[in-house]
Amino acid sequence: MISNYLKTGWRNIIKNRGTFMVNIIGLALGIASVIMIMLYVSSELSYDRFNKKADRIARVVFRANINGEEMNEAVVMAPVAQTLENDIPEVTDATRLAKSHNNRLEYNGTYYGQSNMGYVDPNFFQVFTLPIINGDQRTPLDKPNTVVISETLAKNIFGSGDPVGKVIRVTNRDESYTVTAVMQDIPENSHFHFDILASTLGYVNAKKTTWMQSDFFTYLVLKEDADIAEVEAKLPAITRKYMGPQMIDAIGMSYEEFQKDNDLGLFLQPLTDIHLHSDFSDATTLEQGGDIKYIYIFSIVAIFMLVIACINFMNLATASASKRSKEVGIRKVLGSNKKQLIYQFLAEAFISALIATVLAIVIFAISLPGFNQLAGKNIEFYSLLKPVYVLCLIGLILLITVLAGGYPAFYLSSFNPLHALKSKFSGSGKNSGIRSGLVVFQFVISAGLILATLVVKEQMSYIQNKDLGYEKDQLLVVHNTYLLENNEDNFIQEIKNNPRVENLTHSAYVPAGESYNEAGGIFLKGEFLRRMYFYNVDENYIPTMGMELLAGRNFSKDYGNESNNVIINEKAAEALGFGQSAIGKTFQRDTHEGLQDLHVIGIIKDFNWKSLHKEIDPLILKMNPHGGIIIKSKTADMSGIIEVLNSDWNSYNPKEALNYSILDDSFNHTYLKEQKMGTILTLFAILTIIVACLGLFGLVTFTAQQRFKETGIRKVLGSSASQIVALLSKDFIKLVGISFLIAFPLSYYLMNKWLQDFAFRIEIKWWLFLLAATITLGIAFLTIGIKSFKAANMNPVKSLKIE
């Protein structure tokens, strides 16, 4: 029986090759999308789960709203770990991690450049599952100045030799560390990656007792049955107890008084949430994580792709019912019951799903490298062979069989045998109503995605072209020029004299990409106001960056010592309550030596010194050149300058390579996530419209066949080809039009939500809808038009002969 089903199914496929190809290509594209997104999503969801205690580990984070400034930091104060372990019975272990910047390694006279280094508490390896493969397994970091290094670094420095017991040096801080163990490289799906983990026992910051400064990523291990919310509920009391007394000393205000107008506290974040659910300021995150929003978006898009392809299958199967009705009739007359026929049609859907899956795997294999690049992933082909994915694929095939084959199976098998034999069933009516509904549904998705893609593109182009308050083009940032030590000034002078250089400023503070970062408490008449950020610059900063001075003057050597003078942005003037008349006013900042008076000498126009996701915050420019340089090039081609920079740099400091970036690139990098989403959306918008149009093409083909005789008669009676095209296309175009009514409000609503991520964003204008509609209609009409044009130009005699 089954072999008979499969045989008939296969021969039907061969007979209707065209329809079959439409089905298979559509299904394969849908399945390939599902496979890809399935692997992507599961890779994103796997972050940090390799830790044996993953479900019990939580990170302590800091959130505050201080005088309107929102603060979300993934780091907390040094004493937090020990305090929580002591004071909360549910906490069985607590460990800390601090990122160390600028680590130039040296061993045996060879320099190894920058390394990823962190300081961790000795119990770090009991909390996280980072297997030691060589050396001290149990207490590798129990002594000061000990380090555990990664397998890769061990191979790099020591080759095949044994690193344990060897001493490596961090040259720029002149620190020496003894290697006590080698750990496996930290898995890719970890929220942190280090090559060297040094003991905090020798780290000064680790001994700090202040609750007023945050330095440490702090992780707690909770008891098996502990409830994270209950533990979190205990944090406010602890914060008050320990921070309260220190707050009076630091800002002269009691904790209770402070909390009246402000809000500050410690919270817990489950370890497994870190990768996808973090919203902490860039300066306090270890690595740029993923975003759960995109997981949802891509999952939904994959499901849509599959559904669209399944709809094609259903529509083409029911539309071609006329071709199958005779067979159904004969089988019924010969004794087949409805159930047997349902099985038969399901068997055919199964064959299609199976072939489509094989083709999808091929498509997946071919497009995997491109996808990996796009998604920034390292998904390997053979990961698809894991039992869980194989099961998923089998499940998918069965799901498609039921989803795509189910409705046609019930529809076809319900034919009355008499009518079926005479092909007297109605092609219109309820069945074609359902078909129309499904076509509308497909185009809701396609048109919705096209609009979404246009919105993303529009926002990206807005970001590219927005007046940022500075000129981001032709700016080159050279980092860490301080490494040149005594030669720094000579180096800067040489670059300044280069004819290709239009301007140069000595500062490492840039509005995009890797930048120095400084914040401090601001006081007005001795009273704490809020925290503000500082840029340390020189007198060339404003002209080099192309910023606009609104009032007052720039820094200048003519005025002697400017260390107590500042230039503030409009937001700062507003926050300080100075408004337009800020020039000449004074406020204070918190320093180690107490409050320092700062005099406002100028106001600059607000510029986007944070990403466009965020509002512009108050900013203070201070005369204190150090760290690096920013070069404004005369021409867009900066290769000449880079060449000179390299050779000059190498003549001073051969130990470390020049580290530079192009500001425009860094700026673009800030929106990488959105750009990727734009690219992926475009890809899927194209795919969905292709698959939807494949289906449409199939349906038009059948309509043309069904109305073959009608078109012949009409032509004989004098209808023109264009009238026939209109006749055949009208109904479908109408359906596409209806789909806009559903797609656009939906897409508008969702894309507005997406735009909320940007403080600076576009309005979704009417012409975007028009454009999306034109594109969708255009493609749909092209699809329908080709087929109907062919039908319209058929010799009418042919169609009349058929009866």
Place this chain on the structure above:
Amino acid sequence: MIKITDLEKYYKTEEVQTIALNKLSFEVKEGEFAAIMGPSGCGKSTLLNILGMLDDPDGGSYLFNGIEVAGYNERQRAKLRKHNIGFVFQSFNLIDELSVFENVELPLIYTGVKPAERKERVHEVLEKMQIMHRRKHFPQQLSGGQQQRVAVARAVVNNPKIILADEPTGNLDSSNGNEVMDLLTELNEAGTTIIMVTHSEHDAKFSHRIIRMLDGQKVTENVLV
């Protein structure tokens, strides 16, 4: 074998009700070969469909082997049909996607016959119909006469008690038509009851009895043998 009494069938459209069968009664005995004749639209095909349990009557009684089937639902009718009735159509109604062998095999599949026995019985009947050499061909590769022989083979493979033939020679030339009529006669002589709808007086002469119909009613009945 078959006894219908006051059988009625109506076709309704929104405005018009057409009477297809109007209180029709007759009987066909086991082993009989009956021909039903009449002009187009007289209700012959409707009658054959009801006799074949493809359709149900709107009134009257239909006894099949003494069982009242007038009130049967589709599932019950299908069950009775596949074991007892073979069909031969004017347009052959072979499945184009299946070979000769597979077409003939189909009724055996639906009655649950085991594969080995199926093969044996299909071969047997193909031999009998002298179409064995064509068993691997597909319907489009055969002449009309050959196609109808396959259709007859398919109708008899299950050893039905009765064969219903709806203008079995309607699409054939006279020599092929005669061949098919000879086949039917042979089957009848071997004991199978046959009811045939036909326009052809020539074909009707192969039967034992001609029932003539007009407007859904029986007008005459001539016994030929």
